[in-house]
Amino acid sequence: MMLRSLPILLALTSAGLAQDGGQLYTTYCSACHGADGKGATGGQFPPLAESPWVQGDPDRAIKIVLHGLNGPVEVAGRTYNLEMPPQGAAIADDQLAAILTYVRASWNNASPAVTPAMIKAAREATAGRDKPWTAPEILKLHPLPAAAPPIANLISRIYPGEWQDLPDFSKLKPINVEEEHDGLISVSHADRKELVGLVWEGQITAPKAGKFTFRLDADDCARVIVAGKKVAEVRGIGPLNGSRAKQGQIQLSAGSHPIRIEYVEFRGQEAIALAMKGPGIPGWRNLSDSPVPAEKPSLMIRPTPDRAVIYRNFIAGTTARAIGFGFPGGVNLAYSADNLAPELLWTGDFMDGGRHWVDRGQGNQPPAGERQVKLSGARALAEGARFRGYKLDPAGNPTFSVQLGEQFLLDAWKPAGSGATPALTRTLTVNGQGSPVELLVCEKLALKKTGDQDYELGDELRLQAENAAFETRDGKTYLKLSPGKPATLTYRWK
Numbered sequence: 473m474m475l476r477s478l479p480i481l482l483a484l485t486s487a488g489l490a491q492d493g494g495q496l497y498t499t500y501c502s503a504c505h506g507a508d509g510k511g512a513t514g515g516q517f518p519p520l521a522e523s524p525w526v527q528g529d530p531d532r533a534i535k536i537v538l539h540g541l542n543g544p545v546e547v548a549g550r551t552y553n554l555e556m557p558p559q560g561a562a563i564a565d566d567q568l569a570a571i572l573t574y575v576r577a578s579w580n581n582a583s584p585a586v587t588p589a590m591i592k593a594a595r596e597a598t599a600g601r602d603k604p605w606t607a608p609e610i611l612k613l614h615p616l617p618a619a620a621p622p623i624a625n626l627i628s629r630i631y632p633g634e635w636q637d638l639p640d641f642s643k644l645k646p647i648n649v650e651e652e653h654d655g656l657i658s659v660s661h662a663d664r665k666e667l668v669g670l671v672w673e674g675q676i677t678a679p680k681a682g683k684f685t686f687r688l689d690a691d692d693c694a695r696v697i698v699a700g701k702k703v704a705e706v707r708g709i710g711p712l713n714g715s716r717a718k719q720g721q722i723q724l725s726a727g728s729h730p731i732r733i734e735y736v737e738f739r740g741q742e743a744i745a746l747a748m749k750g751p752g753i754p755g756w757r758n759l760s761d762s763p764v765p766a767e768k769p770s771l772m773i774r775p776t777p778d779r780a781v782i783y784r785n786f787i788a789g790t791t792a793r794a795i796g797f798g799f800p801g802g803v804n805l806a807y808s809a810d811n812l813a814p815e816l817l818w819t820g821d822f823m824d825g826g827r828h829w830v831d832r833g834q835g836n837q838p839p840a841g842e843r844q845v846k847l848s849g850a851r852a853l854a855e856g857a858r859f860r861g862y863k864l865d866p867a868g869n870p871t872f873s874v875q876l877g878e879q880f881l882l883d884a885w886k887p888a889g890s891g892a893t894p895a896l897t898r899t900l901t902v903n904g905q906g907s908p909v910e911l912l913v914c915e916k917l918a919l920k921k922t923g924d925q926d927y928e929l930g931d932e933l934r935l936q937a938e939n940a941a942f943e944t945r946d947g948k949t950y951l952k953l954s955p956g957k958p959a960t961l962t963y964r965w966k
């Protein structure tokens with residue numbers, strides 16, 4: 473079949489008709505480099521698809537095809553050590569021009585056409601060559617094009633500040649602006665690694681039009697905005713381990729689009745990871761110097777419509793003996809039995825049990841939802857106070873019990889709003905006789921009085937308080953409770 477079609481092909485050539493590069497590629501190259509350009513026999517041969525060797529300066533590929541290639545060669549991160557036999561004698565100038573034009577315009581390759589005159593010139597210039605090239609020889613003559621940075625024109629801005637969530641950076645002034653020539657976002661470049669916000673801006677390229685997916689993970693929180701639209705967001709304080717990673721999609725036209733990444737590091741470890749995928753991009757393209765961790769199996773723990781659910785395992789952001797409560801309607805609480813205090817409140821999803829399903833020993837699981845508020849991280853009551861457990865009402869709402877000498881403090885929680893207006897009500901009662909009990913309600917969160925019984929608590933919450941007198945000292949807010957006079961606090965997200 474092939475033997476008979478070849479003379480016809482040659483006849484067409486001599487008649488001066490245009491060569492079909494795809495057809496000739498199948499004849500002369502695909503046995504080794506694969507019909508899809510990815511390397512024949514499952515990638516045992518090097519790929520021509522997205523190979524930098526075939527892009528840019530055409531002489532590199534021309535010379536390889538004319539005289540062959542021998543010895544170690546690295547293509548797209550993998551080293552091959554094979555031999556490609558010379559093809560120059562078998563393929564005419566216009567045929568080779570058509571093949572390389574086809575190769576350079578196929579499978580996400582995007583380099584200009586190769587003309588028969590270029591082939592002719594290369595043949596003449598290398599006429600004395602009688603053995604295959606080695607990769608270093610070729611690279612010395614024709615270096616590989618520099619890889620385009622993942623994010624073009626990338627700049628970073630540094631903002632000092634103590635945030636547990638993303639602030640409005642447009643209202644803030646950076647202390648430092650830098651160009652990031654490697655085009656990758658990275659926290660390791662920043663000279664400030666705690667209590668800091670970072671904003672990166674640059675342009676990404678969509679090789680083709682279509683839907684692109686962005687995957688983001690951060691320690692602590694981050695948001696990615698592409699072409700002016702928020703695509704993914706990781707909120708609150710927590711680790712970068714895949715369990716909090718978020719993904720979002722956006723439709724993009726082919727070409728360049730602005731990207732903006734906002735990031736906050738509170739305390740402890742710091743890291744950010746971002747990757748994109750979509751049409752024309754093989755697999756994930758990293759936009760950060762660290763890759764985004766793979767997804768963990770998700771096993772969301774949910775309350776039923778009329779009963780709260782409990783999570784008794786390590787919760788990130790609070791102490792080891794914390795008890796999580798997910799209430800119907802998407803309001804959640806983590807109570808620390810070590811500190812005798814509610815420490816975390818959040819909305820939306822409760823906890824993902826995937827990590828701790830099999831065993832207890834794999835680190836802390838961060839809350840699965842959003843708008844997390846850390847009320848405090850210190851002991852709420854004086855030394856000597858002891859946790860005595862909790863009781864549940866028929867709806868699964870807890871009342872925590874703490875003993876202080878002869879007295880008992882009862883700390884009862886129930887949902888007071890859901891969905892778009894999430895809220896939790898807390899009723900605090902001191903039983904028995906004796907002196908008032910002083911209790912820490914929050915630290916590091918500003919409590920601002922806005923009405924008779926109304927307060928603003930930090931950025932996220934409003935607090936409605938009945939029978940409650942607060943006192944703030946050294947950034948900590950306390951509540952004084954007299955025996956037999958319950959106080960009610962309602963935490964409502966703004």
Ligand code: HEC
Pocket residue numbers: 497500501502503504505517518519520523524525526533536537541542543544545547552553554555556557559571572575
């Ligand atoms: C008999 C198998 C075979 C054929 C046919 C063949 N090649 Fe190759 N090619 C190879 C091998 C093997 C290498 C790697 C050599 C090494 O390890 O040094 C290679 C390397 C290359 C490279 C550089 C590395 C890369 O992956 O980009 C280019 C470019 C290339 N070939 C183009 C072609 C073109 C175009 C044709 C058709 C005209 C062709 N080859 C035909 C086996 C072949």
